[in-house]
Amino acid sequence: MKDKWKRYALAIRVAGVVLIVALVGLVGYYLKVYYSDRIGATPQKAVETYFVALGDGDYSQVYGMTTPDSMYDIYGRPITRSEFLGQLKRLGGDDPIPITRVEVEKLFEKEGVRYYAVALYSSVGGTPGKSRIIAQVHKLDGEWRLTYPFPIVLAVE
Numbered sequence: 001m002k003d004k005w006k007r008y009a010l011a012i013r014v015a016g017v018v019l020i021v022a023l024v025g026l027v028g029y030y031l032k033v034y035y036s037d038r039i040g041a042t043p044q045k046a047v048e049t050y051f052v053a054l055g056d057g058d059y060s061q062v063y064g065m066t067t068p069d070s071m072y073d074i075y076g077r078p079i080t081r082s083e084f085l086g087q088l089k090r091l092g093g094d095d096p097i098p099i100t101r102v103e104v105e106k107l108f109e110k111e112g113v114r115y116y117a118v119a120l121y122s123s124v125g126g127t128p129g130k131s132r133i134i135a136q137v138h139k140l141d142g143e144w145r146l147t148y149p150f151p152i153v154l155a156v157e
Helices: 002-036 043-056 059-064 081-092
Strands: 099-110 113-124 127-140 143-146 152-156
Touching: 043 059, 043 099, 043 113, 043 127, 043 143, 059 081
Parallel strands: none
Antiparallel strands: 099 113, 113 127, 127 143, 127 152
């Protein structure tokens, strides 16, 4: 009878240790998920950097932050680096796009792809304006990259 109680006590201790280890692992996982969007190279910072580079005319950085597997035209033909940079130059013209502020808000995440609402503030010809778009972000080779073609424009105010 005494051996039976010892076995029960041992089983309860082992189960308790397993439960504690599982709880610590679960808490660690949720802390990692929580802080992965707030510390270091976050997807929000990548979106901000992308649009600041676009506004500053740093098209090489924009190219480097775009997912290569999304660089196809509407006919399914791959877009070359020079074509990509040419499209950006036509978009921005000779002068950089006057983006004065970028605001990024996470909408949702699905299968490792994150979607963000982005507000771009600018002043063209002295008139302030705001454009709202949706950007799609992927993690590729440890870096956050945006999807081409350019994000969906929701509204221009």
